[in-house]
Amino acid sequence: MIPPKPEAAEGRGTVLRYARRFRRDLLSALPARLYRAWMADFRSPLLRSVLCNDPALVRLVLQDRPADFPKSDRLREGLAPLLGQSVFVTNGALWERQRRIIDPAFEGGRLRETFPAIRAAALAAARRMAAQAGAEIDVEPETSHAAADAIFRTLFSIPIEHDTAARVFAAFRAHQDAQPIVNLAALVPLPRWLPRFHGRRTRRTAAEIRGLIAGLVRDRAAEIAAGTAPDDLATKIMTTRDPVTGQRFSPAEMVDQVAIFFLAGHETSASALAWALWLLAAAPDWQDRVAAEARAVLTDDQPDFAAVSRLRTARAVFREAMRLYPPVPMMVRETTRPEHFRDRDLPRGTQVVLSPWHLHRHERLWDDPDGFDPGRWDTDNGRACARSAYIPFSAGQRVCPGAGFAMVEGPLMLALICRDLRLAPGATVPVPVARLTVRGQDGIMLRLDRRS
Numbered sequence: 001m002i003p004p005k006p007e008a009a010e011g012r013g014t015v016l017r018y019a020r021r022f023r024r025d026l027l028s029a030l031p032a033r034l035y036r037a038w039m040a041d042f043r044s045p046l047l048r049s050v051l052c053n054d055p056a057l058v059r060l061v062l063q064d065r066p067a068d069f070p071k072s073d074r075l076r077e078g079l080a081p082l083l084g085q086s087v088f089v090t091n092g093a094l095w096e097r098q099r100r101i102i103d104p105a106f107e108g109g110r111l112r113e114t115f116p117a118i119r120a121a122a123l124a125a126a127r128r129m130a131a132q133a134g135a136e137i138d139v140e141p142e143t144s145h146a147a148a149d150a151i152f153r154t155l156f157s158i159p160i161e162h163d164t165a166a167r168v169f170a171a172f173r174a175h176q177d178a179q180p181i182v183n184l185a186a187l188v189p190l191p192r193w194l195p196r197f198h199g200r201r202t203r204r205t206a207a208e209i210r211g212l213i214a215g216l217v218r219d220r221a222a223e224i225a226a227g228t229a230p231d232d233l234a235t236k237i238m239t240t241r242d243p244v245t246g247q248r249f250s251p252a253e254m255v256d257q258v259a260i261f262f263l264a265g266h267e268t269s270a271s272a273l274a275w276a277l278w279l280l281a282a283a284p285d286w287q288d289r290v291a292a293e294a295r296a297v298l299t300d301d302q303p304d305f306a307a308v309s310r311l312r313t314a315r316a317v318f319r320e321a322m323r324l325y326p327p328v329p330m331m332v333r334e335t336t337r338p339e340h341f342r343d344r345d346l347p348r349g350t351q352v353v354l355s356p357w358h359l360h361r362h363e364r365l366w367d368d369p370d371g372f373d374p375g376r377w378d379t380d381n382g383r384a385c386a387r388s389a390y391i392p393f394s395a396g397q398r399v400c401p402g403a404g405f406a407m408v409e410g411p412l413m414l415a416l417i418c419r420d421l422r423l424a425p426g427a428t429v430p431v432p433v434a435r436l437t438v439r440g441q442d443g444i445m446l447r448l449d450r451r452s
């Protein structure tokens, strides 16, 4: 089965033409040759950027010498109204300190303790979808709701129905409507002189979100002081001292981190889950296998953490969905000194674009690169590519701290939904576009029916 892939742009264009196309949709703006090239150069009088598909270069930038390729200031500027100095945009000593405090909250042992909250969100999501059996729905709002619920339950021990959680979720929607692509525009190598579009509405929605989160953080600080705080991720992060300096996050720093946990943790998982569900709808044989596995493993609604490791088919499907539709389609870094990449000299300040979107579909690396085949992970080619050409969570020291969390949440939600429902593609085929994450241009339509 060959699932939808956006049509790539033909020929070469001026920087301005690229910029215009980028603003419409990043995926279709880029030329088809990037699915075959090891490296591509985009030059303009103002900006030099290279897209690297060569696994050795990807490794160099992300794993071997990450300190030499930090995130750029333009990324921080683009995301500043919402994310302030969050771990997603900082570099150097500040970033290192933030990760020292955050990482323990996401370690394996903690994930096991967090599991009941993830399970509760997954069960609630499956129930909400089962209630719509017999209808055709856009599944994206469902998966966003589910992923946001999982984040709130694990971070603050509150479901998405909680008043503040619901208001944060609604404000995020409004924020993205206010600036649907500016965040992404900050990720791609647009010249600095292009407007950043921090309109009044953008600043207002960002301030509203941060105000709500500040309230949650304030309340939690009081509960910690009183010894009545629940043992969740927020408490863990707010009470962890940096082993080097002994300091904890100040309330203001915690607001920045919660904003990125919410944004990075719910948009990405929602995108991956929505595509995975559509892929299963379009591949009924794989769907039946996921359903059979789910019925064997998830015999009641109280599966334990170990049960998730037995959802092998659901996990393979989720991984394959993130190969074809990596929620974070591109990442950008900047050179801090002259570099020599594949016979090309790159000056300091060159934007280095790493593109999971292209790397995951690279024609010289993957067998059947555009095909949906969760069985590939058991082949030699699939195993080799998984090591060198598969980076849905990035890699190296800046790897996504939520990767383990997402690999529990995604397969569990897939399995629970397919256990009870039969999915079929809706009347329209989704068109992938890069918004903040990879989404369907007009949603992702699915028909839901009860499995007998």
Ligand code: HEM
Residues within 6 Å of the ligand: 087, 088, 089, 099, 151, 260, 261, 264, 265, 266, 268, 269, 272, 322, 326, 327, 328, 330, 331, 332, 391, 392, 393, 394, 397, 398, 399, 400, 401, 402, 403, 405, 406
């Ligand atoms: C399917 C789900 C997810 C995917 C595909 C994903 C992907 C990614 C990627 C590719 C990055 C690196 C971005 C870059 O370097 O430019 C990243 C970073 C990050 N992710 Fe995730 N993520 C997911 C879920 C989560 C969850 C559930 C959380 C938290 C609860 C989370 C928190 C973060 C944070 C804090 C960073 C910044 C790390 C740093 O720069 O040091 N993510 N994620």
